[in-house]
Amino acid sequence: MSISKLKLAPIYYNIFEELLGEVESGKLGPNEKFPSENDLCQRFNVSRGTIREALKLLEQHGVITRTQGKGTFITEKKFEQEVTRLMGFSEVMKRYGIEATAKLLSLEVIPANDRIRDRLNLLQGENVVAIKRLRLGDGIPLIIERSYFVYSIFKPILAYDLESSSIFELLYQHTPYRLGYATQFIEAVISRDDESELFEISTGSPLLLIKRLVHLIDGRAFEFSEDLYRSDKLKFTIKTAPYEKNDMEMDIIKNKKQTLNSKD
Numbered sequence: 001m002s003i004s005k006l007k008l009a010p011i012y013y014n015i016f017e018e019l020l021g022e023v024e025s026g027k028l029g030p031n032e033k034f035p036s037e038n039d040l041c042q043r044f045n046v047s048r049g050t051i052r053e054a055l056k057l058l059e060q061h062g063v064i065t066r067t068q069g070k071g072t073f074i075t076e077k078k079f080e081q082e083v084t085r086l087m088g089f090s091e092v093m094k095r096y097g098i099e100a101t102a103k104l105l106s107l108e109v110i111p112a113n114d115r116i117r118d119r120l121n122l123l124q125g126e127n128v129v130a131i132k133r134l135r136l137g138d139g140i141p142l143i144i145e146r147s148y149f150v151y152s153i154f155k156p157i158l159a160y161d162l163e164s165s166s167i168f169e170l171l172y173q174h175t176p177y178r179l180g181y182a183t184q185f186i187e188a189v190i191s192r193d194d195e196s197e198l199f200e201i202s203t204g205s206p207l208l209l210i211k212r213l214v215h216l217i218d219g220r221a222f223e224f225s226e227d228l229y230r231s232d233k234l235k236f237t238i239k240t241a242p243y244e245k246n247d248m249e250m251d252i253i254k255n256k257k258q259t260l261n262s263k264d
Helices: 011-024 036-046 048-060 089-095 114-120 151-157 167-176 193-199 243-261
Strands: 064-067 071-074 081-082 100-111 127-138 140-150 179-190 205-215 222-228 234-237
Touching: 036 048, 048 064, 081 089, 081 193, 089 100, 089 140, 114 140, 114 222, 127 151, 140 193, 151 167
Parallel strands: 081 234
Antiparallel strands: 064 071, 100 127, 127 140, 140 222, 179 205, 205 222
16 A cells, blocks of 8 residues: 655655554554564555654654564553542552552651742641652553652551552541642653663653642642653543633633723
8 A cells, every 4th residue: 555645744654644543443452563664665665764754753652662673562552541530540550450559669757848848838847758659550660659748647647558558548548638639730751760760661761740739628738749650651631621612702802802991
């Protein structure tokens, strides 16, 4: 099958889109060996350089992985998590039938510095519980959690096993506190040497940085975290509010009136 060279997009991009569609439709499944460069050259009637550009895009999108001496394989399906709902890692893994575990890297009770105190709305001298954990799904490292909890709230569960237990579940089981809303920020970053070692990936690999501020139902801040997610294993979905044309039109009219009034 040849790709039409009359399309406006580069040929390699058209090939990338067609191959991506085959993966998303299930025609090519997870862990299945991907067709070789030679096979793709013959199929699309293009040069090896064009195929390599298409494969590079697929790799950048986390669709395929290339291993020297073994070939190219389709990556496993990513775990999906809703950003609009406060959900712990253990709960997400349970949905997929995956065993969630944790490796406790560090735990200390320390005075909150200016940055953390500001995030958690604490007074000078108040303590936080600083926890760093590596979260794993069926033994595969997926998340590096770097969390700061308000000590006065976290204290009742400090002595419990934080490697095999969900912190949110411990909070519900052993305290009267209940979780409320959270504010989350998502950024794209690349892995540093120490992070790559924990994740067992190459330095400079793409990651997602999720900054999250969790409040209790009474409005008090409980946790501020800066977690790193493997972007080749996890993805996030966001549900938006309905598009309200009337609201937009009212905003435009309001802005026009404000502009006219400012000219008077």
